[in-house]
Amino acid sequence: DGGITQSPKYLFRKEGQNVTLSCEQNLNHDAMYWYRQDPGQGLRLIYYSQIVNDFQKGDIAEGYSVSREKKESFPLTVTSAQKNPTAFYLCASTPRVEVGQKLFFGSGTQLSVL
Amino acid sequence: GQQLNQSPQSMFIQEGEDVSMNCTSSSIFNTWLWYKQEPGEGPVLLIALYKAGELTSNGRLTAQFGITRKDSFLNISASIPSDVGIYFCAGQSRTNAGKSTFGDGTTLTVKP
Numbered sequence: 518d519g520g521i522t523q524s525p526k527y528l529f530r531k532e533g534q535n536v537t538l539s540c541e542q543n544l545n546h547d548a549m550y551w552y553r554q555d556p557g558q559g560l561r562l563i564y565y566s567q568i569v570n571d572f573q574k575g576d577i578a579e580g581y582s583v584s585r586e587k588k589e590s591f592p593l594t595v596t597s598a599q600k601n602p603t604a605f606y607l608c609a610s611t612p613r614v615e616v617g618q619k620l621f622f623g624s625g626t627q628l629s630v631l
Numbered sequence: 632g633q634q635l636n637q638s639p640q641s642m643f644i645q646e647g648e649d650v651s652m653n654c655t656s657s658s659i660f661n662t663w664l665w666y667k668q669e670p671g672e673g674p675v676l677l678i679a680l681y682k683a684g685e686l687t688s689n690g691r692l693t694a695q696f697g698i699t700r701k702d703s704f705l706n707i708s709a710s711i712p713s714d715v716g717i718y719f720c721a722g723q724s725r726t727n728a729g730k731s732t733f734g735d736g737t738t739l740t741v742k743p
Contacts, residue, residue: 521673523673552733557640557735557736558735558736559635559637559719559733559734559735559736560674560719560721560731560733561733562730562731565730575730607673607674609673613729614728614729614730615728615729616661616662616723616724616725616729617661617662617679617681617723617729618723618729619664619676619679620664620666620674620676620721620731621676622673622674622675623673624671624672624673625671625672625673627671
């Protein structure tokens with residue numbers, strides 16, 4: 518079945534450490550997104566990519582980095598510069614970045630700080 | 632940036648009751664989406680709305696795109712225990728290049 522796979526489901530970060538969250542899709546979508554979710558809050562956009570080798574900052578990009586070397590993959594690195602990384606991270610995709618597109622989400626990665 | 636106000640923040644209802652929730656904004660949106668999220672999972676799309684005044688149903692769920700294009704409503708009829716979860720609205724506008732802005736969610740608890 519087509520869908521979005523996020524791994525790992527749970528991740529722990531030590532202070533000063535960079536960690537990378539994986540996101541893979543087999544929906545043949547051009548656009549991919551990373552969102553951060555904190556308890557009681559809506560989803561906030563970290564980064565998005567419209568096409569391979571291209572990505573743009575979202576609303577809360579500081580302390581995060583991404584790459585888009587393949588259409589299917591959009592990994593997110595939480596760097597040591599992100600001082601409050603504990604959150605639920607969601608990857609999503611759409612065929613294109615335009616009005617009317619329905620976001621398809623992965624099952625998320627819960628990141629916690631040791 | 633664009634903001635959505637979603638209310639109520641939480642609801643505790645008895646099985647069989649109807650539920651209403653809404654999202655409002657000071658900005659105009661071209662598309663409204665309603666999602667449901669269960670604990671530890673990603674949101675799943677329930678209903679998509681594309682035109683002002685549009686009323687769309689999906690089983691016991693009905694959603695409306697407000698006439699002003701600044702609000703949207705979701706109703707759940709005859710609630711059942713599996714309706715438990717967090718419901719999010721999301722709006723898309725051409726001025727934001729189609730990217731989605733999310734409300735803070737409505738947490739629904741259904742008592743059997």
